Amino acid sequence: MNVSDALATRKSVRAFKSDPVPRAVIEEILLKAARAPSGGNLQPWKVHALIGPARDELVRRAKEQMAKNPRGGVPEYHIYPPELTEPYKTRRFVVGEQMYATMGIPREDRARRLTQFVRNWEFFGAPVGLIFSMDRQMQEGQWSDLGGFLQSIMLLCREYGLHSCAQEAWAPFHAVIREYLKVPQEEMIFCGMAIGYADESAAINSLVSERAALQEWAVIRETA
Numbered sequence: 001m002n003v004s005d006a007l008a009t010r011k012s013v014r015a016f017k018s019d020p021v022p023r024a025v026i027e028e029i030l031l032k033a034a035r036a037p038s039g040g041n042l043q044p045w046k047v048h049a050l051i052g053p054a055r056d057e058l059v060r061r062a063k064e065q066m067a068k069n070p071r072g073g074v075p076e077y078h079i080y081p082p083e084l085t086e087p088y089k090t091r092r093f094v095v096g097e098q099m100y101a102t103m104g105i106p107r108e109d110r111a112r113r114l115t116q117f118v119r120n121w122e123f124f125g126a127p128v129g130l131i132f133s134m135d136r137q138m139q140e141g142q143w144s145d146l147g148g149f150l151q152s153i154m155l156l157c158r159e160y161g162l163h164s165c166a167q168e169a170w171a172p173f174h175a176v177i178r179e180y181l182k183v184p185q186e187e188m189i190f191c192g193m194a195i196g197y198a199d200e201s202a203a204i205n206s207l208v209s210e211r212a213a214l215q216e217w218a219v220i221r222e223t224a
């Protein structure tokens with residue numbers, strides 16, 4: 001698999017088969033992904049990889065928390081800008097609508113939408129869950145480094161026949177995660193990631209998200 005194939009076939013998978021992923025594969029992917037660049041080679045990323053019973057226990061604790069607060073809690077950072085403007089607002093709306101459309105869930109059916117959303121906190125059935133955190137002293141540059149690390153993992157997953165879904169949905173569960181994984185207060189919990197083998201028969205995995213045209217976000221210039 002070349003980089004273009006990995007990029008073209010990476011997509012957020014939201015239904016996984018329960019087939020296990022060996023610990024050695026996860027270790028290899030993490031080691032390779034850590035070749036990602038970072039400003040000043042700070043390598044600011046931290047990750048907990050949860051496999052088998054370790055993953056199941058977080059899912060159990062998240063369910064317990066949901067019984068107290070269906071949203072889990074309040075995230076430690078703004079997942080989206082509080083006043084999201086165009087064209088971003090529409091992009092967000094469209095992908096959400098397209099996702100629920102794959103399953104034939106109309107806008108009014110809030111209960112079924114919620115049932116699907118709650119699957120986030122089961123890692124969509126994936127056998128491996130990653131939790132990413134970073135020291136709070138880090139700034140915008142290091143958030144960007146963390147993003148590069150995440151994408152490296154997601155691309156490497158393709159090489160191993162695996163799929164993934166990055167999950168900010170775990171952010172509101174920071175207290176539960178912190179307590180379980182003993183994440184120090186100095187670290188901010190950023191997001192999770194589901195990793196496993198895609199359930200190709202699941203309608204939700206048929207979603208291929210759109211991208212804006214090149215001219216909407218790029219200027220390629222040759223003349224001075």
Ligand SMILES: Cc1cc2nc3c(=O)[nH]c(=O)nc-3n(C[C@H](O)[C@H](O)[C@H](O)COP(=O)(O)O)c2cc1C
Nearest residue numbers: 010011012014095120165166167168169170191209
């Ligand atoms: C940092 C990050 C967090 C995300 N969090 C979630 C999430 O909590 N739940 C989810 O279903 N998708 C999540 N996504 C997936 C995005 O919705 C998805 O990347 C976007 O719609 C583009 O679709 P694609 O990944 O299939 O190309 C996240 C993506 C990123 C990069």
